[in-house]
């Protein structure tokens with residue numbers, strides 16, 4: 001192209017909200033995360049910026065919408081421990097872990113029988129958690145509670161380097177890297193799942209697409225697309241080989257052959273970014289650990305009435321209504337966007 005302008009002079013539209021999470025970089029410091037975000041790009045100063053000012057999703061609850069902005073911009077007052085206070089109306093009191101967790105689950109999924117009969121009524125209700133490990137625990141709890149016969153799909157895992165296969169098989173089976181389906185995938189008819197790969201974007205099958213399991217055969221699962229122009233369409237999902245990402249911590253690259261899906265009763269906060277949910281249960285077994293996570297999680301709901309938070313206190317002797325939790329906001333990112 002005969003042009004020195006960015007993108008060869010073509011108009012390119014970017015959309016973003018720096019109150020939300022920053023690029024995910026494993027074990028990166030705050031400095032690296034800020035360095036890697038868009039306002040540090042040489043393109044930033046060349047862009048013409050337009051600001052959206054109204055939160056349409058939460059427009060029916062102005063108090064909530066203003067609270068979200070204070071959380072997102074780090075303006076909500078913090079105590080000596082650096083924690084903000086959530087309204088007791090949205091916090092589930094903590095008694096014992098199982099009891100309180102059940103209350104959270106029942107708030108989000110009040111009737112799993114109804115869910116299994118008419119999954120569309122509840123597919124947009126979800127429990128969010130900062131970490132993958134808690135998300136897996138919650139999904140397992142919910143698939144066990146969900147009515148119907150369970151189908152167990154076991155993946156076959158092999159090392160990329162064939163000669164190491166014998167040494168590592170059990171180890172690979174025990175691994176649960178993010179972005180890969182589990183070794184032992186538990187599914188039931190009508191349960192909600194999320195696709196983990198772009199199988200066929202033109203047909204609506206993208207990474208993150210929500211599906212309902214309809215028929216579970218040995219080698220293929222029949223599912224239904226939930227949202228968008230392809231909603232209601234039946235799609236068959238095969239098992240496919242999926243490789244761990246290069247920066248995976250365990251260091252042994254391997255290939256898992258499995259259906260490229262995970263249950264999605266519960267999702268990580270990062271995976272829920274961009275979604276509008278009918279009901280949000282936020283499970284903070286541990287506080288959020290990075291910029292924007294609390295804002296993203298809370299702002300998936302339309303009103304404060306569509307939200308319940310369970311905070312697990314660090315130490316406790318008895319019933320505890322602890323409404324305080326950590327909010328992480330890197331203010332520097334907002335300063336950079338002003339440039």
Ligand SMILES: Nc1ncnc2c1ncn2[C@@H]1O[C@H](COP(=O)(O)OP(=O)(O)OP(=O)(O)O)[C@@H](O)[C@H]1O
Nearest residue numbers: 016017020052055056057058273274275276299300
């Ligand atoms: N102009 C509008 N009129 C009616 N509803 C709207 C309008 N704009 C957005 N919405 C609704 O508001 C919700 C959020 O919209 P959208 O996902 O486009 O916003 P977003 O800025 O990408 O949100 P986020 O980044 O927080 O995920 C959606 O449910 C969408 O249907």
